[in-house]
Amino acid sequence: MPLIGIYIAVASLFCILAMVADLIHGLRNRKLWFPCKTFTLNAASLTVIAVAMKLPVDLSNPMRGVADQIAKIGSMAFLCTMMANLLPSLATMNSKELLTNIIALDILVITLIVNVCIQIYTDVIGDPADDFTILVKIMALSYVAMLLILLIIHTCSGLTILKSKQIIDLKYQAGHETSLKDLELQQPGRLTAEKLQQHVKNHWIMAGTGSPQFITACSATTSASGVICVVSTILYAYMLVSMIIDDESLLDYKSDYKGSILVILIIQFSGSLVGTIAPLCRCYAALSFKLSIKWIWNHIKVFKVESYWTQKLYDWKRSSIPFSVSSRKIKIFIQNFKVIFLIICIGLQMTVVVACKMIALIPIFFVICGLFCIWCWKWFKTMFSASSIVEGQNPEQQENFNGLRRYVLQLQDDMELSKRTLKSISKSANRLIKKAEKQQPSNLVKLLRESKGFEGVGKHDSLHIPPLFAQDYPDCWSLPLVTLTAIAISLPKIQNNIVDRLLSSVSEGLAYVTLVEESLNANDEYVSIQKAAKVLWLEVEVSNKWVGVNLKNHAPEVNTAGLILQWFKNTVKNMVTEVQVIDIKSANDNSIYQSICANSMYRITESILFSYHTNIDELSQEDLFTELSSMIADILAACLTNLPQVVVTKCHERVIEKRESSVNATVQLLGETTQIINNLQDRELPDLNPAELPFIDKWRDYFNCLSP
Incomplete structure (x- = not known):
């Protein structure tokens, strides 16, 4: 039994740590209404709470000691605190989850209340011959009433949350449309970082004030649960102080749990004190966020039920x-x-x-x-x-x-x-x-400064190159970047620090390129290409390999830029004879991965060889590296001109529960890329339809058509 007591204490400690984590999260993000992030109502938390409530539901073990009695009643106070902390988490659930979790909580609390009432009736809690335990019985009845009220509050809040979300969602959609219109009126042309900041801030206000947890935390039911939580903790402290005044009662435990009762008592009382902070702050926040004479008057009209x-x-x-x-x-x-x-x-x-x-x-x-x-x-x-x-x-x-x-x-x-x-x-x-502005990708910014235009988008893939396969593959932004970087890494005469700097720049750039691809051109035909690019980049960056081929392991005679490009071309041709090309929409097996990568390498090496044709023998490794770096910078610059549209797209989240985190990530993205957006602002874009700008093949065709 003492081991079971320690088990109860550990379960209680887990609940306390989860509540403390929510406190820290709220303080760090300056959300003094303390949203539930860690301590939420779900199957796992209900299981842990059920273990922590072992003492009040224990009908078989007589607990006649004063410490035993207070620990049993104190567990009920601890449950009041946890229920008050859990209330805002109801707002994060859909209708099915809400119904399931509310029913589970009802069963847990009603079972506990029935068991406690049985113990009060049979004098397992309290003893008519002892004045102190009579006080314990009164306290037990008080906690039964508070738990019942909190349970009703949770059920009533659950009925309100779904309708509240619908109302807020309709208002959010209207606000989103208004913000888009403001954005078009303020800046009919290209979007500046300043206008994007205002647009994102509009959505930040909507996401913050329209957060389901914020609305629930500011409601009358949450304020009432906070008051009940404070009262329950005060009563718990009063009982504990009364026990401490009587020194003999402090060690008066007579149950089979023995000394573990004191451990449970200390941990759960500490949890009640710590757990009262969040409900109390929510109660303050619910009033201070809206406090005015008008609000007080409307609130006093208590018979008005919205x-x-x-x-x-x-x-x-x-x-x-x-x-x-x-x-x-x-x-x-x-x-x-x-x-x-x-x-x-x-x-x-x-x-x-x-x-x-x-x-x-x-x-x-x-x-x-x-x-x-x-x-x-x-x-x-x-x-x-x-x-x-x-x-x-x-x-x-x-x-x-x-x-x-x-x-x-x-x-x-x-x-x-x-x-x-x-x-x-x-x-x-x-x-x-x-x-976020302090976390801007410095290597990427330096690389983009070396780019003066977007011509490299056309140079990397010439329209004069015949297709390698009967079925040609579409292109994406990330795959040619990885392929060009792989060629640059393979040049043995380039200093390692220069190569490492290019790798860091491309690594930083690919993070934003991926966002562009996922947000603006995530069509089915591009998904397999983008997946192949991610796998290939991991291979290039970590292992210095391209589709299993060591980029540093050339034959000794392969020592000029032209021969290195020819070596890649021959490697691809040898690979093609072993690969059976199948439809890229089918399973993404190794043959598809190899054929996608081979197609990209073939077209890039052939395009470079074609552009230099008779002068290829005069091309040094340094010149080739400079040319590759220039093409990488131009492709990155062209892709990242779509960042403003990504910001506008990502700050709009249809799912209300995910809206706040989505806007948070968008604000972070905008802060990190403000300098990049400003640097690319003055560059003249190709004469393309705005809907075509997210696609590299449209850029490539445009610049290839301009070339003789």
Whole structure:
């Protein structure tokens, strides 16, 4: 039994660590409403919680010691804390996951409540002859009530979340269209980094204020659960202090769990204290994000229950029964019973919402005091700061915030996000962009500066080269880059540091090239080529090999640029005789990989040999390396002119649960590539349709047609 006690303590510790991870994540990202990232409601967390709740559901083991009794009741307080922490995670689930997890949580909590009630009735918890244990029995009943309220709150929140997502999603789509129109009006031509920043920031505001967890964390139910969590922790601390005052009670454990009871008690009490931070901060955030006289007045009108709280139940009420019944009388009975049952549920839902709004009024006074102290501190700093600028006096900044306010997503149209919160969300985007700008790919930027145009896109693959196979392969951006780099690596007279610098530049560039390909030309016919390029690059970068051929292992007589190119050409021809070309849309086996790579190498080497023809013997390795580097730089530059379109595409995410992380990644991308976008801004693009710019074969054909 002591080992089982340690098992319970370890399970409790896992829950605490997950809650701490969410605290750290919220603090690092300055999200003081602490979204659930690690500690979420799922099968794994419910299993661990069930293990941690072993003491309250234990009917067979008499626990007459004071420490035993408090540990058993303290587990219920710990569960109250965990449930309050888990509430926002409901917003990350779809309807099926929500239903499954809510039912599982209901079963767990109801089982615990029933077992505790049995123990109270049979005096396993509490002893009528002992005043202290009578207090324990009262505490147990209090925790039963709090757990039941929290369970109802979770169920009611689950009914609201799905409708809330639909409302927010419709408003997001409208905001996205508005942002696109603004982008076209502000910059009808090519997109600048400044305009992209504004476009991304608009989506950052929508993703932040329209985050399902943010909306749930700011709701009345979350505020009420936070208040209950604080009350449960205070009661737990009171019991523990009462035990500590009586020194003998501290070691009064009489159950079979023996000393492990103290370990459980210490860990779960620590978890209750730590776990109270997030619900308390969410309670503060829910008020401070919207706090105003108007908001307080609307909130005090507690009998006003917004439609989204009950809309799902009304939809079910109006729908028909989801199964067929042969008897008309039975069908009428079931339909009427369903309507009556749902009317009761609607009334209960409205009662819960009103009660939660009432409970949420409790911390308003403390929040107002806290905000007043913050305001006084800022005023004090302003008075003694010579360079301070009074907020609101900058017309440009004021106009910017008014523009951003159009993209704030709220469930209620009559509510308004506070200026302080909007400013904080906007600043978080600026901070991330500034941080990302410090991580710009320096080697890639230097390589792109060596490129003056895009002519290398046409040089690498001439239209005069006959196809190697009867069925020619389409081309993508990444494959010729890898092939050209493989040839450059094979030149023995080039210094290693120069080759390494080129490798680093191409490696940095391919990360963004892949984004262009995945975002703008992920057609089925290109997917196999892109996969082959990824596999080939791993081989080239790590092993200095091309399709198994060692790039550094030439014959001694192969020592000029022309002979090295001819060596690659002969290697490809020898490979072709062994490869049976099949449809690239079928399985991506080794023969397809070899034929794709061979086709690319053949066309590139033949194009270079053709462009120099009679002067090939005069071409030195240094000149060839310079020519290869120039073509690589030109291809990278041409591909990366599509980065603005990638940014616009990637910041729009249709799935609401993934929207915030998608915009976060886009902001990071924009910060990293701002210098690249600015450097390529002034280059004249080929006369192509904008829809053709993401495809290298369109660029190649354009420049080849210009050549004589």
